[in-house]
Amino acid sequence: MAWELPFDGGKTCYLPDIPVTAAFRRFTGTPTYLTNESLESAVNCALALERPLLVKGEPGTGKTLLAQSVAESMGLDLIHWPVKSTTRAQDGLYVYDTVQRLYEARFGEGDVKDIRRYIKLGPLGRAFASSQRLVLLIDEVDKADLEFPNDLLHEIDRMRFVIPETGDEVVATQRPVVIITSNNEKELPDAFLRRCVFHFIDFPDQELMKRIVRVHHPKVDDAIVDQAVIAFYELRTVPRLRKRPSTSELVDWITVLMQSGIGKERLIRELPFLGVLLKKEQDVELLRAVRAGGARR
Secondary structure: OOEEEEEOOOEEEEEOOOOOOOOOOOOOOEOOEOOOHHHHHHHHHHHHHOOOEEEEOOOOOOHHHHHHHHHHHHOOEEEEEEOOOOOOHHHHHEEEOHHHHHHHHHHOOOOOOOHHHHEEEOHHHHHHHOOOOEEEEEEOHHHOOOOHHHHHHHHHHHOEEEEOOOOEEEEOOOOOEEEEEEOOOOOOOHHHHHOOEEEEOOOOOHHHHHHHHHHHOOOOOHHHHHHHHHHHHHHHOOOOOOOOOOHHHHHHHHHHHHHHOOOHHHHHHHOOOHHHOOOOHHHHHHHHHHHHHHHHO
8 A cells, every 4th residue: 555645845755665756765774774664764754744753662773873874864963862751841942050150140250140141052952043954863752751742842843942031032944853762661642642753663683683783793704693693582582581682782792702702602502791681680590590491301
């Protein structure tokens, strides 16, 4: 089935089974960030509609790196806004540094009457104030409170905000490319979801994973890659594992294997340097019990 999408002055593109125009396919990955058709389509839809792209997926699937890749492929600067549990939408617009002003008033440093000296634009504010188009990465939006996502999109929709302390209005001249990531720690509001283009990054299959490893380790021995990937995916299927190893941990593990000179025979027999893959004591003990049970059989 093809989906019709108006863009660029009323022209039409079709996804995914009818070829789209080159003007629509602005993002196709980079040499160091491997993509698939569905991910490229999601990015390009967000670019065409000028809406935020919400990306979900388990940790280690490349959500944060996607924003870096989009910025690189489009030749744009990247602003990274890591969200915390205490983050408010206004923090992204600006911060009024009252502590610094009080300090200078007390010790007679600077012109404390000029409030603008104490206004510092946040990541979203800098993106709006920039004369150049930017990529804004709002990372792990689900860490903030429930009101944060809706407050955030309200400001992004308006593309302007007023600083009450000074009366200044910041108006965007270039709409930033907004990429928002979530680890699914909490449900996001429906109103927020309606205003985003959504994509879930599936965990790579074994063949794609081998390609990813070779991007990071182009000179690695094929036999080591093959066996390491098999062991890695077997490890991820162990029942009751609290934290399954991610792509970045596999890449690190292969780095250690290469530098240590361990052959595939020992890799099969021992699963060396397990601490690179498993980060919880309970998981290490669980794997030992599973391997010990298999050896007895």
